[in-house]
Amino acid sequence: MQRSRLAAVGLAAVLAGTAATLAVTTNAQADTEALGSNWYASAPYLMPVSNNPPDPVAVMAATGQKAFQLAFILAPNGGGCSPTWDGVSAVSSDTAVAGVISRIRGAGGDVSVSVGGYGGTKLGQTCGSVSATAAAYQQVITKYGLKAIDFDLEEPEYENDAAIANELGAAKTLQATNPGLFVSVTMPGTAAGTGWFGTLLIDKAKSIGFTPDNFSIMPFDGGFNGGSSQVSALEAFHGLLMNHMGWDSATAYAHAGFSGMNGKSDVSEMFYVADFQTVYDYAVGHKLGRFTFWSVNRDRQCVGTTDNGVCSNVPQNDWDFTKFSTRFAGATPPTSTPPTTPTTSNPPGSCTAAEWQKTSVYTQGNVVAHNGHKWTAKWWTQGEEPGTTGQWGVWTDSGPC
Known part of the structure; x- marks a missing residue:
């Protein structure tokens, strides 16, 4: 599932501009108590230093949301088995993301970190063993004092059996060596719940005795049409978990999750606020274990731009989709609606150039x-x-x- 990804030049600029002021937060291990697992299960994805990131503390104040899923940890672009932010910035020397985490925690919240995502080189591909992969991820947990981690298993490692074995084996190791760590596994979704490789992933998890807190599917970029089609996929996924993990119905629901995409997807599927309401009602009614989406960076209406990385391309107020996550965690968002913040100040006008055609x-x-x-x-x-x-x-x- 395509996600707008961080450009090296963009990250370099952010790091250069923030290193001095954030130097005191090089290590973001905080003496904070973990939030309840309900908050990690509801944490929406946020790119903290790219895609025009909003102020997370302002989002918290506007929505009541307490946790965010920071994305993504990858292998270095030049190769190796050390964790980096988006293949560019070494976790070991990071101050920028550490500063973001400190601000969130200072406001009473916390973060989970997501490893993987769409594209890039994953640590499961470059680390030569389960133990080496786990050691690389342990650096991230230790650096930021994490209480939760998400394994977003997508292309190009999704079809790589050895890489997936490293990722799942590492997840199991981290779960055992970090008591209380909330571990989620996220994978592509299809109308059948998940595809061939997703089913193999579930089978592999069972074969090694690994049970994450949650298996989530991403029902978008696969011919979906609104919330009802996503609910259908989630119900099919529930059946897969029952059949392949050997769970009863209630256990399968409790370990299933939704990871949606708000607004316009990469392949021009449209998911409106009403569609999220449909899926939310299903998730709460069936006691699903997780409800999240990609991403907070996109949780605002487009004004003067259609860049899918920074706005949703559907009518909405700022943070409308994030409020579903807040509600899923069991909290009530503030009743006042903040004004919609335009992503640019130039309104579109009428065009005389020929309209773009997909087949041209x-x-x-x-x-x-x-x-x-x-x-x-x-x-x-x-x-x-x-x-x-x-x-x-x-x-x-x-x-x-």
């Missing part, structure tokens, strides 16, 4: 109109929608028209 071929310099903006192609392309792949995609946003 475009070459360098071609100009199209889409969602009130002009877009200029950097190179040959077909089928890549303007505004969905960020600044590193083929399309340059030439502004409102």
Whole structure:
């Protein structure tokens, strides 16, 4: 499942601008009590130093949410078995994310950290054994004093049996050596619950005697159409857990979870606030163990941009989707609705350029109109929608028209 990912240059700029002020927070181990597992089970994903991250403390105040799922830990882009933020910034020398964690904890919250995600090189691929993979992740747990960790198992390691064995084996090791650690496993979703490789993943977990607190599926980017189709996938996944883990119905529900995508997905599926309400009602009614989404960075209405990394592309108020996570944790969000914060100040106008067509071929310099903006192609392309792949995609946003 494609997620807008952190560019090295963007991270470098953030680190350079924050290192001095955050030096005192190099080690974010906090003498704080863990939140209840309900908060880790509801923690929405947040990229802390990329994709125009919102102030997490402001989000907490506006929604009542207490925990966030910080993404993503990967192997170094140049190879190796040491943990980094998005393949770029070594955990061992990090101060930027440590500062974010300190602010969240200072406001009475906490974080889980997600390892993996879509794309990039995963530690399960580069570390040569279960023990080496576990040791790399233990560095992250120790550095930030974590009480929760998420294994987001996707491409390209998803189909790599040895890599998945390293990840699941490491998860089991960490669960045993860090008593009370909340461990979730997240995988792609399909109409059948999950696909062939997801089913193999569940079988492998059972074969090694590993039971995470939660198995979650991501029912998006797979031909889904609104909340009802996601509920259907979750019900199918419940059946898979019963059949492959040998659980009764209640146990399977309690270990199943939803990890959605708010707004417009990478393949232009649309998930509105009403769709989240549909899935939320199902999750609460069936006592599912987790309810989360990708991502808080996108939990605001688009104004003057359609960049899928920083806004949802659906009508909403700021943090409408995050409030579902708060409610799932058992808390009541504040009744006042904060004003929607535009991601840019330039409203779209009317365009005279030809509208982008999915089946058309475009070459360098071609100009199209889409969602009130002009877009200029950097190179040959077909089928890549303007505004969905960020600044590193083929399309340059030439502004409102």
